[in-house]
Amino acid sequence: ASAAAADDSVCTANDTREECSAAPLDNESSSDDDEDDDEFLATCVDEHDDCKMWSDSGECDANPNYMLTHCRRSCKVCGIIDSNDFGKPQQIPRSNDFEAVKEIVRQSTEYMKRINEDEKYEAVRNKCLNQHPDCSLWALGSGCDDNPSYMKQHCAPACQSCDHILRLDEKCRPGPDAKNAIENGGLDVLFQTIIDGAKESGYDPMVWSRPTKMPDDDGYSKPCEEDVTNPCNVPDGPWVVTLENFISEKEVDTLKGWGSKLGYQRSQAGDQIIDVRTSSQAWCTARCYDDPVVAELRTRIHDLTQIPEANSEYLQLLQYGEGQYYKQHNDFIEKHVDQLHGPRLLTFFIYFNEVEEGGGTRFPELNNLTIQPKQGRVLIWPSVLDEDVNAQDERTDHEALAVERGEKYAANAWLHLRDFQTGFNMGCDS
Numbered sequence: 001a002s003a004a005a006a007d008d009s010v011c012t013a014n015d016t017r018e019e020c021s022a023a024p025l026d027n028e029s030s031s032d033d034d035e036d037d038d039e040f041l042a043t044c045v046d047e048h049d050d051c052k053m054w055s056d057s058g059e060c061d062a063n064p065n066y067m068l069t070h071c072r073r074s075c076k077v078c079g080i081i082d083s084n085d086f087g088k089p090q091q092i093p094r095s096n097d098f099e100a101v102k103e104i105v106r107q108s109t110e111y112m113k114r115i116n117e118d119e120k121y122e123a124v125r126n127k128c129l130n131q132h133p134d135c136s137l138w139a140l141g142s143g144c145d146d147n148p149s150y151m152k153q154h155c156a157p158a159c160q161s162c163d164h165i166l167r168l169d170e171k172c173r174p175g176p177d178a179k180n181a182i183e184n185g186g187l188d189v190l191f192q193t194i195i196d197g198a199k200e201s202g203y204d205p206m207v208w209s210r211p212t213k214m215p216d217d218d219g220y221s222k223p224c225e226e227d228v229t230n231p232c233n234v235p236d237g238p239w240v241v242t243l244e245n246f247i248s249e250k251e252v253d254t255l256k257g258w259g260s261k262l263g264y265q266r267s268q269a270g271d272q273i274i275d276v277r278t279s280s281q282a283w284c285t286a287r288c289y290d291d292p293v294v295a296e297l298r299t300r301i302h303d304l305t306q307i308p309e310a311n312s313e314y315l316q317l318l319q320y321g322e323g324q325y326y327k328q329h330n331d332f333i334e335k336h337v338d339q340l341h342g343p344r345l346l347t348f349f350i351y352f353n354e355v356e357e358g359g360g361t362r363f364p365e366l367n368n369l370t371i372q373p374k375q376g377r378v379l380i381w382p383s384v385l386d387e388d389v390n391a392q393d394e395r396t397d398h399e400a401l402a403v404e405r406g407e408k409y410a411a412n413a414w415l416h417l418r419d420f421q422t423g424f425n426m427g428c429d430s
């Protein structure tokens, strides 16, 4: 260990993740610890020249699987890393807890061996994982019972709680009495209800695309000659409807205020930050959700659609700066079909402002129909088919075109086939 003392690419045996940076070695460590020290020192290095730069840009937290293994010094994880096949590599810090954490990892390994041999756990194998590098450390003492809702779900090997995940998985599937907002064949009626209600409330509905089997003699169809850039007839298209003046300036200000208070974060597509989506977002949960202004908006969406309020996801507040976009995608997520809340039936998309240039929502499969942002405008389209409300309607793929000049603020309300909130509150994935 003394040869490494002059090398500032290692940390001392007693460094915590925060402290470990070129600290001097502890020369007084007892000979009992020598073996562990060697193991420790050998692991506490950067294996790549860019480790420091990545660490400075937050990659230790964003990408722990790679970083905590290959950039341990920069991530200041100065302990032994235990890699295994039940989730993220586990950090064993060089602190008084060293032996105790090691013991938890050892017990988890034995436990997971039994779990992996038992068919009963087949459905939850991809969930019964340590989802954080500190699971084993946190599980010390009564950690799993102190914070059971997180620990038993996200640190199941360390807490030996795969049974908990199994029960949760069962509760997170719809039972025989699960109530659907609509049944197969009900989508056309739903849109008719929305359009009629919107007319009555003065939201000036406009139908940009509709199934040919539905009569277009109601006066809401976009006349062909009015806007040559958009199609007047998408042959047998899905429903695409806009409303005007659905939310007021005051509501826009309140929601934008919540967005900045909560902090817009770089959006993800699926669960990854990738270049298909470069905008930022904030979820309107908790105090934002309970804000009376937001509550009134929720009620208004419910009154118009007749879909229960609980079927809605929390509002997702969006912010696009110049050059930001969201490439072609569909809002339908296949794994939702088997979940308590079922698939997203429709997207209720609310624009907060007009954009100086660019920023439209385009439907490539519908002759490039493009709706421009405007304050208070709402764009509604289904993610599923009328004949099968559990199947994706691929025609409603869409993209948010890059904002060319100005900024774009908007919000997604995704309305599901069944109750969204019960599962969300139970900790079911969504």
Ligand SMILES: O=C(O)CCC(=O)C(=O)O
Binding pocket: 318, 326, 331, 359, 360, 361, 398, 399, 400, 401, 410, 412
């Ligand atoms: O910003 C838009 O126009 C559409 C955004 C979108 O498709 C989404 O957030 O899923």
Ligand SMILES: [Fe+2]
Binding pocket: 329, 330, 331, 398
């Ligand atoms: Fe979308």
